Amino acid sequence: MEQRPACIKVRGGRVHNLKNIDVDLPLNKIVAIAGVSGSGKSSLALGILYAEGSRRYLESLSAYTRRRMTQAEKPLVDEVLYVPAALALRQRPGVPGIRSTFGTGTELLNSLRLMFSRLSSHRCPNGHYLAPSLRTAAGLPLKCPECGCEFYAPSAEQLSFNSQGACPDCQGTGIARTVDESTLIPDKDLTIDEGAVLPWKTLMWSLMKDVAREMGVRTDVPYKDLTDQEKEIVLHGPAEKKHILYLDKKGQSTELDFTYYSAVRTVENALAKVKNEKGMKRVARFLKEGTCPRCHGSRLSEEARAPRLCGRSLADVCRLTLAECQKWVDEVPAALPKEMRPMAESIAASFDLSAKRLLDLGLSYLTLDRPAATLSNGERQRMQLARAVRNRTTGVLYVLDEPSIGLHPANIEGLKGVMKDLFADGNSVILVDHDTQVLKEADWMIEMGPAAGEKGGAVVAQGTLAQIARNPASKIGPFLSGKELIDKRSKIAEQDLFKLGRIHLESRQIHTVKPLSVDFPKSRLSVITGVSGSGKTTMLLETLLPGLVSQMKGEPLPKAVKALEADGIKQAKLIDATPIGINVRSTVATYAGIHDELRKVYARTPDAKRLGYKAGDFSYNTGRLRCPTCDGTGAIVLDVQFLPDVEVACPDCGGSRYRKEADFVRRQPKAKQGEKAVKAYTLPELMDMSVDQALAATRDLPLVQRRLRVLQDLGLGYLTLGEATPSLSGGEAQRLKLASEMGKGQDDTVFIFDEPTIGLHPLDVASLLDVFQGLIGQGATVLVIEHDQDVIANADYVVDLGPGGGKEGGRIVVSGTPEAVMACPSSLTGKYLRLNRK
Ligand code: ADP
Ligand code: ADP
Ligand code: ZN
Numbered sequence: 001m002e003q004r005p006a007c008i009k010v011r012g013g014r015v016h017n018l019k020n021i022d023v024d025l026p027l028n029k030i031v032a033i034a035g036v037s038g039s040g041k042s043s044l045a046l047g048i049l050y051a052e053g054s055r056r057y058l059e060s061l062s063a064y065t066r067r068r069m070t071q072a073e074k075p076l077v078d079e080v081l082y083v084p085a086a087l088a089l090r091q092r093p094g095v096p097g098i099r100s101t102f103g104t105g106t107e108l109l110n111s112l113r114l115m116f117s118r119l120s121s122h123r124c125p126n127g128h129y130l131a132p133s134l135r136t137a138a139g140l141p142l143k144c145p146e147c148g149c150e151f152y153a154p155s156a157e158q159l160s161f162n163s164q165g166a167c168p169d170c171q172g173t174g175i176a177r178t179v180d181e182s183t184l185i186p187d188k189d190l191t192i193d194e195g196a197v198l199p200w201k202t203l204m205w206s207l208m209k210d211v212a213r214e215m216g217v218r219t220d221v222p223y224k225d226l227t228d229q230e231k232e233i234v235l236h237g238p239a240e241k242k243h244i245l246y247l248d249k250k251g252q253s254t255e256l257d258f259t260y261y262s263a264v265r266t267v268e269n270a271l272a273k274v275k276n277e278k279g280m281k282r283v284a285r286f287l288k289e290g291t292c293p294r295c296h297g298s299r300l301s302e303e304a305r306a307p308r309l310c311g312r313s314l315a316d317v318c319r320l321t322l323a324e325c326q327k328w329v330d331e332v333p334a335a336l337p338k339e340m341r342p343m344a345e346s347i348a349a350s351f352d353l354s355a356k357r358l359l360d361l362g363l364s365y366l367t368l369d370r371p372a373a374t375l376s377n378g379e380r381q382r383m384q385l386a387r388a389v390r391n392r393t394t395g396v397l398y399v400l401d402e403p404s405i406g407l408h409p410a411n412i413e414g415l416k417g418v419m420k421d422l423f424a425d426g427n428s429v430i431l432v433d434h435d436t437q438v439l440k441e442a443d444w445m446i447e448m449g450p451a452a453g454e455k456g457g458a459v460v461a462q463g464t465l466a467q468i469a470r471n472p473a474s475k476i477g478p479f480l481s482g483k484e485l486i487d488k489r490s491k492i493a494e495q496d497l498f499k500l501g502r503i504h505l506e507s508r509q510i511h512t513v514k515p516l517s518v519d520f521p522k523s524r525l526s527v528i529t530g531v532s533g534s535g536k537t538t539m540l541l542e543t544l545l546p547g548l549v550s551q552m553k554g555e556p557l558p559k560a561v562k563a564l565e566a567d568g569i570k571q572a573k574l575i576d577a578t579p580i581g582i583n584v585r586s587t588v589a590t591y592a593g594i595h596d597e598l599r600k601v602y603a604r605t606p607d608a609k610r611l612g613y614k615a616g617d618f619s620y621n622t623g624r625l626r627c628p629t630c631d632g633t634g635a636i637v638l639d640v641q642f643l644p645d646v647e648v649a650c651p652d653c654g655g656s657r658y659r660k661e662a663d664f665v666r667r668q669p670k671a672k673q674g675e676k677a678v679k680a681y682t683l684p685e686l687m688d689m690s691v692d693q694a695l696a697a698t699r700d701l702p703l704v705q706r707r708l709r710v711l712q713d714l715g716l717g718y719l720t721l722g723e724a725t726p727s728l729s730g731g732e733a734q735r736l737k738l739a740s741e742m743g744k745g746q747d748d749t750v751f752i753f754d755e756p757t758i759g760l761h762p763l764d765v766a767s768l769l770d771v772f773q774g775l776i777g778q779g780a781t782v783l784v785i786e787h788d789q790d791v792i793a794n795a796d797y798v799v800d801l802g803p804g805g806g807k808e809g810g811r812i813v814v815s816g817t818p819e820a821v822m823a824c825p826s827s828l829t830g831k832y833l834r835l836n837r838k
């Protein structure tokens with residue numbers, strides 16, 4: 001018999017920047033792939049291992065099923081042997097639809113629906129409640145003793161808001177569109193005759209003014225001067241029939257009976273009659289989205305909310321946090337008649353199994369009815385992870401792409417538990433991460449490098465962690481052994497922190513976050529810390545940022561903000577990791593403002609003059625030189641019947657976006673005296689270069705040099721000029737967004753960063769700290785939400801929220817220098833900082 005393979009063998013890997021690598025990855029182990037960002041970790045993990053593993057898996061399915069799935073392309077690799085079927089848990093799971101909640105996504109709701117269907121007290125059609133009995137569980141008809149009627153208990157399906165249990169008013173979305181009364185009379189200085197009531201003007205006949213007059217409202221007085229009673233009639237008056245005299249265009253008068261439509265009813269009536277998008281647009285300006293009044297946001301129909309279990313309805317239970325819900329589920333069996341208990345216990349056990357994982361991963365504070373679309377990336381990814389372990393697969397290759405995102409060190413234990421269980425069930429785990437605490441769990445490590453892009457793509461070290469830590473070629477080794485700590489910034493003494501001013505914020509209660517009063521020092525680096533769900537996002541992104549924005553616009557403060565003092569602040573910028581641009585037309589070169597300059601420069605070349613090309617002709621969006629086949633996008637979409645759309649590189653320009661004629665225009669850089677002459681390049685050639693390479697090729701173009709240098713300083717020297725910005729990683733996008741902010745005065749600006757270390761190696765974190773220092777050097781105030789220990793330790797000021805998530809959090813535990821946080825016994829952040837920094 002052939003021996004069982006112990007390794008996945010990759011031979012000749014050339015995806016993206018990979019340098020024709022051969023590498024063996026042990027099976028049935030936890031294998032970590034490390035390396036600086038852009039070194040090729042994802043190219044190996046997702047581009048080869050996952051791509052090949054999922055392709056083989058799809059091939060093993062029937063042709064019928066395969067057709068329904070995205071066609072996986074064969075990756076650029078000579079050979080991959082012994083790769084198992086693969087599943088990837090991505091860094092940025094797709095944004096879930098409006099029908100998905102924490103309860104549906106975790107499948108916890110399935111257990112609850114089963115419980116309510118089989119074990120609850122049911123209501124008969126006449127409204128009498130019947131205690132749970134084995135008949136319900138067996139699906140037999142129930143007989144109501146009070147009225148004698150026979151009926152069936154609702155099935156789990158009838159308790160589902162995505163099926164028969166949906167609230168009929170909101171179709172199970174929990175959201176209703178209602179009239180936004182503040183939009184109905186935008187200009188209160190106008191009289192009704194002058195058109196003060198906007199819906200009457202745009203949605204109704206103008207003669208509603210005449211009807212209003214018959215209703216007893218003065219229509220020649222500015223709206224603001226009407227009595228309260230008149231205003232009430234305008235907004236909500238009854239639908240009475242009135243007799244009016246109607247003058248048509250020719251001056252002929254007609255007598256008419258006309259029903260009064262109040263401003264609100266006018267909108268409601270129009271909404272009920274909307275037939276298409278265009279019609280909806282006309283009405284939408286008068287509407288606001290809010291909780292559906294019929295189901296109170298529970299998404300469930302009356303029937304689905306009727307059954308009671310231990311005094312609660314399904315809707316009540318879904319409003320509990322996971323921690324509370326689990327406690328409740330565990331109490332159910334004992335509260336039921338004895339003969340029902342075995343079934344109750346079995347459903348509760350299945351609930352507990354899923355719940356335990358989620359609790360371990362630090363999600364105890366989420367309520368089951370929380371719309372999945374409002375969860376953070378990290379929370380969604382952990383939801384996927386928990387589901388993966390629950391499914392109890394074996395022999396599967398799990399590729400985890402930065403599972404530490406959003407995880408406080410206190411939650412990392414739970415993540416380790418998940419990995420260990422996947423492994424114990426006979427699966428293999430491949431882990432791409434930068435968090436040394438997570439990496440330490442690996443049995444084997446492959447380090448990619450030595451640097452990013454062209455300068456990376458090779459395996460620089462591999463082995464057990466002990467071997468890597470001893471390997472002089474390894475860059476991560478010193479961080480694993482704790483020998484190396486990042487200490488980049490000079491300390492600012494406690495008493496000097498607020499010397500340059502402060503931003504003072506007082507907030508009101510929002511979600512589970514308590515009213516807070518907090519000061520951020522101006523022109524300093526402040527880091528906001530706390531376990532997931534403690535309120536970091538709420539404080540910075542939902543309170544401070546909108547507060548600053550309204551203050552700058554001179555608008556009233558949002559409801560969440562009680563008071564805000566931010567003297568001298570004129571700009572607030574959120575630098576997040578969302579992709580840049582939604583279409584492929586945005587590239588690194590256009591985004592960084594280099595392309596415009598290059599177009600002008602190329603138009604000045606002798607070649608261009610001879611051929612008659614102007615700067616505009618070099619635009620790949622609109623210019624004459626753009627590739628006509630792909631219209632300058634570099635890619636074409638294959639529309640194959642029955643298959644999902646596939647995007648492939650344009651066969652004519654090969655992705656360069658330019659037509660062949662662009663190759664006839666070369667530019668010879670001017671060499672300074674004593675310098676080696678640089679080769680002449682075409683614009684498509686230049687666009688195919690990395691920032692580093694382009695720096696050498698444009699030495700005589702000062703403006704381009706300056707901008708490219710900024711990209712290099714931001715650690716983006718490896719990006720290709722022509723790379724489409726929407727496909728950049730979150731961290732890359734975040735840093736690129738800063739390109740236009742560097743090198744100018746910033747003392748009136750607040751920058752807010754949301755977990756900027758995503759995807760960053762400890763060495764990249766060091767460059768990120770340089771970037772922060774650059775901004776602060778220009779006077780900027782930098783506020784960062786972060787879990788990374790190195791960033792926290794290098795902060796001037798730390799605001800630690802918590803102590804827990806959800807209801808257990810939402811307060812300021814401690815604020816001060818990192819040392820002050822470390823000295824605070826009640827701070828979890830302080831505890832881990834002490835452990836890591838000692
Ligand atoms: P890491 O995961 O280590 O950050 P990646 O594997 O994502 O690195 O990237 C390695 C190199 O390949 C980088 O130079 C990156 O710019 C390039 N690259 C990544 N994705 C693509 C892509 N879809 N097309 C072209 N180049 C890519
Ligand atoms: P952090 O950023 O520290 O992880 P958040 O500010 O996102 O914490 O969350 C704080 C609390 O507010 C949590 O209990 C969270 O569940 C709740 N929360 C956040 N966003 C929403 C929302 N859109 N709807 C309801 N609750 C929310
Ligand atoms: Zn509803």
Ligand code: ZN
Pocket residue numbers: 627628629630631632633634635650651652653654655656657658
């Ligand atoms: Zn093309």
